[in-house]
Amino acid sequence: xxxxxxxxxxxxxxxxxxxxLECVQDMDHENMFWYRQDPGLGLRLIYFSYDVKMKEKxxxxxxxxxSREKKERFSLILESASTNQTSMYLCASRMDRASQYEQYFxxxxxxxxx
Amino acid sequence: xxxxDQPTEMTATEGAIVxxxxxxxxxGFNGLFWYQQHAGEAPTFLSYNVLDGLEExxxxxxxxxxxxxxxxxxxxxxxxxxxxxxxxxxxxxxxxGTYKYIFGTGTRLKVLA
Numbered sequence: 001x002x003x004x005x006x007x008x009x010x011x012x013x014x015x016x017x018x019x020x021l022e023c024v025q026d027m028d029h030e031n032m033f034w035y036r037q038d039p040g041l042g043l044r045l046i047y048f049s050y051d052v053k054m055k056e057k058x059x060x061x062x063x064x065x066x067s068r069e070k071k072e073r074f075s076l077i078l079e080s081a082s083t084n085q086t087s088m089y090l091c092a093s094r095m096d097r098a099s100q101y102e103q104y105f106x107x108x109x110x111x112x113x114x
Numbered sequence: 115x116x117x118x119d120q121p122t123e124m125t126a127t128e129g130a131i132v133x134x135x136x137x138x139x140x141x142g143f144n145g146l147f148w149y150q151q152h153a154g155e156a157p158t159f160l161s162y163n164v165l166d167g168l169e170e171x172x173x174x175x176x177x178x179x180x181x182x183x184x185x186x187x188x189x190x191x192x193x194x195x196x197x198x199x200x201x202x203x204x205x206x207x208x209x210x211g212t213y214k215y216i217f218g219t220g221t222r223l224k225v226l227a
Contacts, residue, residue: 031212033215035217042201042219042220043157043201045216048214050212056208056214059216090157096212102147102162103147103159106156107155107156108156
């Protein structure tokens, strides 16, 4: 069974803080993704990675950065948190080699920036 | 641009059949996925279509017409536990040669007793 875990379910941070969201998958997946989910906007892709140390910008990368030093771990970094980054953050992973493979999602981190 | 449309909300009765539509305008189409998401939980995979036609999986079926940019998810014999959001997602080829996913805003389905 694929397992994708995220470091926190709920997080409250202050404006201007540096925030780290961690995601770990245990199935040796090549691809990993970070999304945010907001009411009425759906899931929007922030960044993704198709290999260790490789990263690609998604549709809304501004204000975020990522790190993938090991295959199983993909970190999302908010350099200076702002209130408009209050959201649900979802990590996902996917095996790369065959097109029919779907993404597996972690449980999400609900981040509140005050 | 890349765009996916699906209805915001639908209501149906337990035991009935419901069809959730999804239309898309994307470039580099490489497959369409449906996910189910219960409130406060992560999305879980339901179905995948890459060729035209119907894919059936128990009470759930999904249809794709690539020429029309159209898909639907059909849920039969509705149960109360089917009350959830249903997300339509299109996989597209990214400029790097890898895949990325574009999601619709989701359809919230309420099943009434």
